Amino acid sequence: xxSREHCLAADARDPLASLKSRFSLPDGVIYLDGNxxxxxxxxxxxxSLEVLEQEWGSGLIRSWxxxxxxxxxxxxxxxxxxxxxxxxxxxxxxxxxSLNLFKALAAAVRIQREQAPQRKVIVSERDNFPTDLYMMxxxxxxxxxxxxxxxxxxxxxxxxxxxxxxxxxxxSHVNYRTGAMYDMAAVSRLAHRHGALVLWDLxxxxxxxxxxLNGAEADFAVGCTYKYLNGGPGSPAFIWVARRHQDxxxxxxxxxxxxxxxxxxxxxxxxxxxxxxxxxxxxxxxxMSLVECGLDVALEADMQALREKSLALxxxxxxxxxxxxxxxxxxxxxxxxxxxxxxxVSFRHPEGYAVMxxxxxxxxxxxxxxxxxxxxxxxxxxxxxxxxxxxxxxxRDILDSRSWDRPEFRQRASVT
Amino acid sequence: xxSREHCLAADARDPLASLKSRFSLPDGVIYLDGNxxxxxxxxxxxxSLEVLEQEWGSGLIRSWxxxxxxxxxxxxxxxxxxxxxxxxxxxxxxxxxSLNLFKALAAAVRIQREQAPQRKVIVSERDNFPTDLYMMxxxxxxxxxxxxxxxxxxxxxxxxxxxxxxxxxxxSHVNYRTGAMYDMAAVSRLAHRHGALVLWDLxxxxxxxxxxLNGAEADFAVGCTYKYLNGGPGSPAFIWVARRHQDxxxxxxxxxxxxxxxxxxxxxxxxxxxxxxxxxxxxxxxxMSLVECGLDVALEADMQALREKSLALxxxxxxxxxxxxxxxxxxxxxxxxxxxxxxxVSFRHPEGYAVMxxxxxxxxxxxxxxxxxxxxxxxxxxxxxxxxxxxxxxxRDILDSRSWDRPEFRQRASVT
Numbered sequence: 001x002x003s004r005e006h007c008l009a010a011d012a013r014d015p016l017a018s019l020k021s022r023f024s025l026p027d028g029v030i031y032l033d034g035n036x037x038x039x040x041x042x043x044x045x046x047x048s049l050e051v052l053e054q055e056w057g058s059g060l061i062r063s064w065x066x067x068x069x070x071x072x073x074x075x076x077x078x079x080x081x082x083x084x085x086x087x088x089x090x091x092x093x094x095x096x097x098s099l100n101l102f103k104a105l106a107a108a109v110r111i112q113r114e115q116a117p118q119r120k121v122i123v124s125e126r127d128n129f130p131t132d133l134y135m136m137x138x139x140x141x142x143x144x145x146x147x148x149x150x151x152x153x154x155x156x157x158x159x160x161x162x163x164x165x166x167x168x169x170x171x172s173h174v175n176y177r178t179g180a181m182y183d184m185a186a187v188s189r190l191a192h193r194h195g196a197l198v199l200w201d202l203x204x205x206x207x208x209x210x211x212x213l214n215g216a217e218a219d220f221a222v223g224c225t226y227k228y229l230n231g232g233p234g235s236p237a238f239i240w241v242a243r244r245h246q247d248x249x250x251x252x253x254x255x256x257x258x259x260x261x262x263x264x265x266x267x268x269x270x271x272x273x274x275x276x277x278x279x280x281x282x283x284x285x286x287x288m289s290l291v292e293c294g295l296d297v298a299l300e301a302d303m304q305a306l307r308e309k310s311l312a313l314x315x316x317x318x319x320x321x322x323x324x325x326x327x328x329x330x331x332x333x334x335x336x337x338x339x340x341x342x343x344x345v346s347f348r349h350p351e352g353y354a355v356m357x358x359x360x361x362x363x364x365x366x367x368x369x370x371x372x373x374x375x376x377x378x379x380x381x382x383x384x385x386x387x388x389x390x391x392x393x394x395x396r397d398i399l400d401s402r403s404w405d406r407p408e409f410r411q412r413a414s415v416t
Numbered sequence: 417x418x419s420r421e422h423c424l425a426a427d428a429r430d431p432l433a434s435l436k437s438r439f440s441l442p443d444g445v446i447y448l449d450g451n452x453x454x455x456x457x458x459x460x461x462x463x464s465l466e467v468l469e470q471e472w473g474s475g476l477i478r479s480w481x482x483x484x485x486x487x488x489x490x491x492x493x494x495x496x497x498x499x500x501x502x503x504x505x506x507x508x509x510x511x512x513x514s515l516n517l518f519k520a521l522a523a524a525v526r527i528q529r530e531q532a533p534q535r536k537v538i539v540s541e542r543d544n545f546p547t548d549l550y551m552m553x554x555x556x557x558x559x560x561x562x563x564x565x566x567x568x569x570x571x572x573x574x575x576x577x578x579x580x581x582x583x584x585x586x587x588s589h590v591n592y593r594t595g596a597m598y599d600m601a602a603v604s605r606l607a608h609r610h611g612a613l614v615l616w617d618l619x620x621x622x623x624x625x626x627x628x629l630n631g632a633e634a635d636f637a638v639g640c641t642y643k644y645l646n647g648g649p650g651s652p653a654f655i656w657v658a659r660r661h662q663d664x665x666x667x668x669x670x671x672x673x674x675x676x677x678x679x680x681x682x683x684x685x686x687x688x689x690x691x692x693x694x695x696x697x698x699x700x701x702x703x704m705s706l707v708e709c710g711l712d713v714a715l716e717a718d719m720q721a722l723r724e725k726s727l728a729l730x731x732x733x734x735x736x737x738x739x740x741x742x743x744x745x746x747x748x749x750x751x752x753x754x755x756x757x758x759x760x761v762s763f764r765h766p767e768g769y770a771v772m773x774x775x776x777x778x779x780x781x782x783x784x785x786x787x788x789x790x791x792x793x794x795x796x797x798x799x800x801x802x803x804x805x806x807x808x809x810x811x812r813d814i815l816d817s818r819s820w821d822r823p824e825f826r827q828r829a830s831v832t
Contacts, residue, residue: 026474033477040473045465048702052464056649057456058442061449061781065829069649096697098671099515106558126683131672131697134685138670142522143559151683177681226698233472233485233701254554255514256547265593265786267542267567269550281512281547282642285649286464287700365477370681413481 001323002316007385016309020382022297023230030391032366035204035344035377038230041293051289069285073236073257074276076288079295080229080238083303084202084221085212091240093291094257094279097203097224098131100239103251103278104220105139105168107241108197109147110249112167116195119167123158123196126151129176132201136170158187162194169196173211174204174342177369179314179334181209181342185216192217203227206238207298208343208379210307213240220245228343228379230294235287239278246274255280301381309380310343313388317345317378320392328399333373344377351404353412355395358404364394417739418732423801432725436798438713439646446807448782451620451760451793454646457709467705485701489652489673490692492704495711496645496654499719500618500637501628507656509707510673510695513619513640514547516655519667519694520636521555521584523657524613525563526665528583532611535583539574539612542567545592548617552586574603578610585612589627590620590758593785595730595750597625597758601632608633619643622654623714624759624795626723629656636661644759644795646710651703655694662690671696717797725796726759729804733761733794736808744815749789760793767820769828771811774820780810 011017024040025031031039055067064070077091084091094100105122112119122136133149140147150161162169169191174181184200191198202223205211207230213221221240225231250271256262257279260270271277318332331348335341349355349372356368366376378388398404427433440456441447447455471483480486493507500507510516521538528535538552549565556563566577578585585607590597600616607614618639621627623646629637637656641647666687672678673695676686687693734748747764751757765771768788775782775790782792794804814820 024469024473026476029476031476037472037477039476040468044468048464048468049461052456052460052648053440056453057440060442060445060447060455061453061783062776063649095511095515096671096699098697099511099669102669110558128683130675130681130683133683134670134672134675137685138666138668141666142526142668145560224698232468233479234698234704235700237697250554250557252554252558253515253518254550255512256550259546259550263786265546267544267546267549269553281514281653282640282650283512284651284700284703286706287703288650290702360478367477370679 002320004386004389007389011384011386014309014384015305016301016380017384019297019301020384023382025382028363030364030387032364032376032378032391034379035208035227036367037233038227038294038379039382041230041297043296044232044290044293047293048286048290051286055285072285072288073279073283076291076295077238077275079292079299080206080225081240083207083211083298084240085214086240087214087243089274090243091238092275092278093225093236093238093288094283095237097201097222097237098135099253100222100237100278101132101199101201102135102139103253104199104222104239104241105136105170107245107249107251108168108199108220111197111245116167119165119195120145120147121165122147122149122168122170123161123166124149124151124170126153127175127177128170128172129201129203132170132172159190162191162196164195166194166196168199170199170201172201172204174209176204177373177375178346179342179344181205181340183339184211184218188216188218204342204344208310210303214242218242225291225294229291229298231291232287235291236283241275241278250277253280257281297381306380310378311338311341313378313380313383313385314341314343314345316385316388317376317392320389321347321395324392324396325399343379344375346373346375348372349374354404354409355398357409358398359395361409362394362398364391418736420802420805423805427800427802430725430800431721432717432796433800435713435717436800439798441798445779445781446803448780448792448794448807450646450795451624451643451791452783453649454643454710454795455798457646457713459712460648460706460709463709464702464706467702471701488701488704489695489699492707492711493654493691495708495715496622496641497656499623499627499714500656501630502656503630503659505690506659507654508691508694509641509652509654509704510699511653513617513638513653514551515669516638516653516694517548517551517615517617518555519669520615520638520655520657521552521586523661523665523667524584524615524636527613527661532583535581535611536561536563537581538563538565538584538586539577539582540565540567540586542569543591543593544586544588545617545619548586548588575606578607578612580611582610582612584615586615586617588617588620590625592620593789593791594762595758595760597621597756599755600627600634604632604634620758620760624726626719630658634658641707641710645707645714647707648703651707652699657691657694666693669696673697713797722796726794727754727757729794729796729799729801730757730759730761732801732804733792733808736805737763737811740808740812741815759795760791762789762791764788765790770820770825771814773825774814775811777825778810778814780807
């Protein structure tokens with residue numbers, strides 16, 4: 001059986017261990033929710049004061065030029081692109097994942113409208129991240145042109161829905177609830193073979209697992225920067241568009257920042273060349289600037305080393321929970337197969353909500369997702385093997401003592 | 417003739433003079449561009465560190481509840497609503513002005529689609545803020561349902577275009593270039609008399625002039641918080657929807673934050689009741705939190721006193737420029753009529769671009785807008801009469817000495 005000493009020894013050998021010092025983590029907390037909101041990079045304090053006091057306070061309007069605000073979405077997008085297998089000028093940081101999904105979906109719909117107008121079905125999964133489905137529904141409902149959303153249920157093969165009515169296949173690379181990961185290249189090939197375009201949501205993948213968008217010949221991708229990329233609460237999201245599609249159409253959220261000549265104040269929209277046409281309105285410069293702090297730490301880590309550590313830690317977590325909490329009604333819903341696993345691990349428990357509140361009260365912060373799911377994000381940038389051991393020990397104690405069984409842990413908060 | 421001493425005496429009597437101390441202004445600068453990007457409230461430093469270190473760094477995911485992140489768009493929206501003649505739960509702070517315009521326009525289009533489907537024209541002005549026109553064009557082009565945009569040219573009466581084909585009249589309350597202001601109540605009545613809904617862009621009005629959305633019986637309004645409201649570069653925008661329209665339809669940018677039960681993780685979108693359905697994705701919490709710093713100063717000022725001072729300063733500016741720079745080819749394009757003037761003043765000059773660069777080099781920061789327009793934002797929260805006197809004196813000197821006539825002042829920057 002693995003002991004805490006084994007874990008400490010593994011940590012001593014960890015080539016990524018030093019990266020933890022780049023983050024400011026609260027005392028007494030084991031943070032297993034970096035897949036929901038990442039942690040604070042130490043460099044963010046200085047950077048935020050610089051943006052606030054120098055760029056805004058002193059530079060004022062001049063900072064659009066002198067502080068490079070106008071270039072920020074593309075400059076940071078290029079940095080992020082290195083983690084996603086994207087080329088230069090293929091990614092911009094902007095808006096929210098929901099909005100970027102709308103842009104990408106609209107572009108895909110327009111491409112199909114021209115090349116295969118009978119394709120009016122958007123295929124996704126019932127278990128996809130809800131806001132993705134809501135945006136698809138919003139677009140379909142507004143267009144009123146006979147588009148429809150077809151949702152695959154768990155364990156139903158995707159291929160059964162892919163026929164010549166399908167315009168777009170829109171999936172999450174890593175499932176937000178289960179942590180299950182698709183083979184992006186294989187699924188993209190499958191979609192293309194059936195004439196569909198493929199749109200990937202990388203919210204639970206970017207910075208967490210190796211991604212190779214161009215290698216997979218994907219068409220569109222979106223995602224967020226506030227989870228594994230540690231960009232800060234609600235930091236702006238990103239969008240990637242394959243170069244072959246970039247200049248084909250303009251997307252309908254066509255604001256000034258995506259205009260070919262944004263300062264000519266023309267009354268007609270003319271899209272900028274390339275990925276910049278996916279920009280829309282003025283971006284929150286302070287929140288966007290801090291994205292760079294988290295990105296820079298992620299770029300220092302070797303992605304293969306990060307992936308190896310992620311798999312080692314998620315394996316360890318599963319193994320310890322099953323060994324030490326095996327008599328409790330916990331059901332693993334995350335794939336054991338490495339190739340099909342992202343960087344978080346989820347177990348169902350009939351009292352999942354209360355168990356998670358009890359964990360949080362003891363400083364082990366994961367999160368709860370309907371239905372009954374205890375979700376634990378395992379972020380190798382700042383977690384070690386001993387953290388996993390300690391977290392499982394708290395879980396074991398809570399389950400053995402039934403200390404989750406208290407009214408205050410059953411009380412639902414407004415935001416869970 | 418007015419002297420600098422007269423100006424100093426007026427400043428000594430100014431009941432709003434003390435508010436200047438709430439802002440951090442760079443030395444050696446007279447800032448006449450608060451209509452483009454407002455200045456830094458002194459409280460923003462402490463608040464940003466609190467959000468960064470306590471809310472994000474220590475609170476982490478818990479801050480959605482404990483720091484009230486989930487309530488932020490509505491709580492700040494209610495504060496802002498007091499400046500706009502809006503009721504409780506009629507305004508949210510979120511996304512960008514461009515995106516909020518898309519949401520409002522989509523909602524208006526849906527209302528008309530149901531009640532008057534033959535109405536397919538959106539009327540605006542050729543001189544409206546370009547991004548507003550771009551968003552209208554983006555929607556029309558994507559919908560492909562026969563909608564069209566008709567643009568009124570300067571001095572062409574709006575009424576001539578308002579017939580029973582018009583679905584929506586979309587205007588800026590204060591024109592970004594000229595500073596001309598519409599009578600919101602009269603124009604809203606005119607639109608309604610012709611069966612059109614009216615959508616106001618308040619970007620150059622919110623915090624600058626008294627606005628009474630409910631009093632004017634407007635239908636929709638959007639605007640930004642980073643100009644006269646001093647929310648910070650690219651701080652999130654706002655949207656107001658008249659209560660009578662709020663629950664009629666959902667707008668197509670229907671993300672998780674606008675869902676009736678956002679944490680139930682349902683696969684079907686169900687809009688929240690009221691204005692919350694105009695929220696979409698996760699917001700940039702740091703940038704949004706700082707909106708409150710500027711709002712709190714604006715709420716301390718009496719809006720009527722602010723308006724009186726704004727008119728006094730814009731009158732003074734016009735009077736001094738005409739008296740002291742009268743021999744130069746400057747043409748006032750801002751209305752002299754108080755009822756038709758916002759809070760900025762614009763002059764055309766054939767060498768406007770170079771003149772503005774020369775002014776900026778001397779610390780008088782206004783901005784240039786195509787074509788040939790020198791634009792000066794007059795923000796009474798932190799400007800006094802002597803500032804206006806000093807700014808005009810620099811302008812006079814630059815024009816008299818022709819010191820604008822240098823290659824470096826003709827060189828166009830990437831962002832103007």
